[in-house]
Amino acid sequence: MKKKSESILGMAFFGPALVLLTIFLFIPMILTLVFSFTDFFALNPGLTHFVGLENYFQVFKDDDFRQAFGNTVKFVVIIVPLQGLGALGLALLINKVTHCKTYFKVAFFIPVVMSLAVVSTLWVQIYSPEGILNSLLAHIGINAQPFINSASQALPSIAVMSAWQGVGYQMIIFLGGLQAINPALYEAAEMDHASGWQKFKDITLPELKPLCIFVFITITIGAFRMLVQPMVMTGGGPNGASSVLLQYMYTQGMRNANFGYAMAIAMFTLILAIVLAMISKKVSSEKE
Numbered sequence: 001m002k003k004k005s006e007s008i009l010g011m012a013f014f015g016p017a018l019v020l021l022t023i024f025l026f027i028p029m030i031l032t033l034v035f036s037f038t039d040f041f042a043l044n045p046g047l048t049h050f051v052g053l054e055n056y057f058q059v060f061k062d063d064d065f066r067q068a069f070g071n072t073v074k075f076v077v078i079i080v081p082l083q084g085l086g087a088l089g090l091a092l093l094i095n096k097v098t099h100c101k102t103y104f105k106v107a108f109f110i111p112v113v114m115s116l117a118v119v120s121t122l123w124v125q126i127y128s129p130e131g132i133l134n135s136l137l138a139h140i141g142i143n144a145q146p147f148i149n150s151a152s153q154a155l156p157s158i159a160v161m162s163a164w165q166g167v168g169y170q171m172i173i174f175l176g177g178l179q180a181i182n183p184a185l186y187e188a189a190e191m192d193h194a195s196g197w198q199k200f201k202d203i204t205l206p207e208l209k210p211l212c213i214f215v216f217i218t219i220t221i222g223a224f225r226m227l228v229q230p231m232v233m234t235g236g237g238p239n240g241a242s243s244v245l246l247q248y249m250y251t252q253g254m255r256n257a258n259f260g261y262a263m264a265i266a267m268f269t270l271i272l273a274i275v276l277a278m279i280s281k282k283v284s285s286e287k288e
Contacts, residue, residue, distance in 0.1 A: 087170030
């Protein structure tokens, strides 16, 4: 009787969560898979036909999709080391601060809780020809830069903005890891006359290795999910130079009403996310 009442109580807590997961996660995933095999057109849904793998073949033949995928990979290559190393560097610096440590932590964390749309709009002004960044460059004798208006600079400019916005989150994680390291390890190193670099290389990095793996994985996943920044700052331009996977999927589905093709892109992105998760799990298990 007791076990039965405990199981009923467990279902009472678990049931609502399961219902919400079913409505907002499992059913949409199933519908995404189903629609990816059709030519579903939102403006004329009555003429939907089963097309098999045609949408998936189109994905690999689509030059715009290949450009968006390539831009996403480039963004990952730029932002992962930039944001990861930036977070580690800030954590090391703040960990050494003896006064106003809370102030610095809050100051660097504020951008994390701000709306991405607001931050992106702010950086559009910073990157403008008359913006503060070009004004600073002019003071040191450097010509004004086009930044987001240039095909070669748009994606790196968005990456810098994204790193600035998100670095505070990883910084807090690294700070927690640094404060959890046993001080006796550093004391023993000092007795052996170890330099600062030796202490960092032989104590700090090995102790932070699991956190480093976690941080770099979360940054990578977040980079593949990028959508708001290019939509607000460049609209995917110039000439598709900053178009990314999720933005291209949004364009196909919401602007072109080509939901069947958009769902195929969504399934491709899902498979990519599963592959990344499997790789990260394998790397984590090997490091342990």
